[in-house]
Amino acid sequence: MNRPLVLRRLCGVCLSIALSGAVASAASAVERPARIVSLNMCTDELVLRLADPERIASVTWLSQDPRNANMAGAARLIPANHGLAEEVLGFHPDLVVAGAYTTRATVSLLGRVGVGVREFGVPRNLAEMKAQITEMADVLGEPARGQALLAGIERRLQALAARRVERPLRAIVLRPSGFTVGRGSLVDEILTRAGLVNIAAELGVESYGQIALETVALGGAEILILNETPDGPPSLAHEILHHPVIDRLGDRLKLVALPSRLWTCAGPSVLDAIELLVRAVEEKP
Numbered sequence: 001m002n003r004p005l006v007l008r009r010l011c012g013v014c015l016s017i018a019l020s021g022a023v024a025s026a027a028s029a030v031e032r033p034a035r036i037v038s039l040n041m042c043t044d045e046l047v048l049r050l051a052d053p054e055r056i057a058s059v060t061w062l063s064q065d066p067r068n069a070n071m072a073g074a075a076r077l078i079p080a081n082h083g084l085a086e087e088v089l090g091f092h093p094d095l096v097v098a099g100a101y102t103t104r105a106t107v108s109l110l111g112r113v114g115v116g117v118r119e120f121g122v123p124r125n126l127a128e129m130k131a132q133i134t135e136m137a138d139v140l141g142e143p144a145r146g147q148a149l150l151a152g153i154e155r156r157l158q159a160l161a162a163r164r165v166e167r168p169l170r171a172i173v174l175r176p177s178g179f180t181v182g183r184g185s186l187v188d189e190i191l192t193r194a195g196l197v198n199i200a201a202e203l204g205v206e207s208y209g210q211i212a213l214e215t216v217a218l219g220g221a222e223i224l225i226l227n228e229t230p231d232g233p234p235s236l237a238h239e240i241l242h243h244p245v246i247d248r249l250g251d252r253l254k255l256v257a258l259p260s261r262l263w264t265c266a267g268p269s270v271l272d273a274i275e276l277l278v279r280a281v282e283e284k285p
Contacts, residue, residue, distance in 0.1 A: 032141035033095035039083050039106060040099030041069060042265035043120055046136045047097065048074045049268065050145050057091040067229055068261055070269040085109040095139070123266035124207075125189045126157075132266065149268065156271045157193070163278050164195040171196040171223040171277075172216055174246075175260075176238045180211040186266055194277035196223065213245055221253055223280060228257045256280045 035057040038044045044063040047056060048071040056078050062068055063075035081087040083103040088096060088110060098107050100121045107117045118139055123129040130150055137146020171191055173181045181187040182198065182205025191198045199219045200211060216224065226241050240246075249255070262273040 033093075033139075035091060035093045036095045036097065036140065037081065037088050037091050037093040038097050039081065039088070039103045039117075040097070040120070042099060042122075042267070043097040043136070044075060045069065045071050045265050045267050045269075046120075046133065047140065048078075049149060050133075050137050050142045051140050053077060055140075057093055058087070068264070070261055070265075070267070085113075088115070089113070097136070097139070123186055124184055125186055126193075126270075129186065129266040129270070153268055153271060156275075160193065160271070160274050160278055163282065164193075165281055168195050168197045169222040169281055169284060170199055170220055171225060172199040172211075172219055172221045173225045173227060174211070174216055174241060175227040176241065178210045178213065178240050179208055180205060181208055182206050186270065187263055190263060190270055190273055191225075191277065194274050195281050196277060213240065213243060217245055217249060222284065223254045223256055223277075224249060225256045225258050225277070227260050229260050230257075254280060254284050 034055050036047055036051060036055055037058045038047045038056075039060060041060055041062040044059040048059065048063070053074065058079045058081045059075050061080040061082055064072055064080055066072035069075060079091070081091070083106050085106045088106065093115070096110060096115060096117045098117050098119050100119045107119065110117055120132060120136065123132050130153065133149055133153075134143075134146050137143050137149070173187060173191070175181070180200040182200040182203070185207045188198050188201055199221055200209075203211075203215070203219070205211065224246070226246070228241065229238070246255070256277065258273060258276060262269050262276070
């Protein structure tokens with residue numbers, strides 16, 4: 001066999017392998033999303049915390065309102081969307097993230113035209129919240145930032161646990177339209193972490209449910225947590241939070257106004273909710 005010919009063929013094979021590797025590396029680099037569109041306020045928050053602003057093409061308009069969102073300042077620097085498919089396509093995204101229960105028509109339509117959407121559910125406890133942060137960080141190509149965020153959360157949880165009182169206080173949450181929060185919910189764990197006993201859970205409320213104002217008044221609560229939206233527009237749903245009975249309850253139990261944005265989404269801001277409740281427990285006579 002012609003030795004020079006064999007060598008040339010071997011060199012050609014090696015070059016092909018090298019080029020294939022380079023193409024694969026380039027493909028991997030492209031797979032790190034550079035035009036991210038988020039269709040849900042809660043996915044907005046995680047994207048804003050984990051990705052550089054120049055990689056975020058759009059977040060929802062809800063995240064630009066500081067009454068509802070924890071990252072409104074950062075969100076206002078990024079184009080907003082209203083969850084419409086035509087808006088999303090106009091941003092030419094290479095990654096779309098959405099909530100599992102919102103913008104369903106848009107997610108379906110995007111799938112039909114070949115735009116993949118990564119959907120995220122609603123965490124029911126802190127363990128699921130941490131897992132979701134890890135998942136989002138991996139999807140965004142930012143695993144190190146995800147780990148750093150989780151480490152900060154763990155440090156705060158440990159510090160808050162050290163402040164927990166010996167005797168848990170009895171508490172109940174009152175939300176607009178008379179809703180409360182029971183077992184199997186992230187808010188239930190937030191109360192427990194703050195050193196509180198959730199009366200709604202004792203009454204058998206699962207996840208979210210309505211509760212009578214009489215039950216709130218006679219349930220033996222030491223702390224009543226009012227789920228407020230500061231500076232929000234007046235609404236019939238919020239009237240129950242300002243009922244005269246609530247004002248009179250303030251004479252015998254501690255009323256705590258907790259901004260809804262702190263625990264609407266499962267993210268680092270739930271630690272602020274725990275902190276607020278821990279302080280309320282510490283200040284209770």
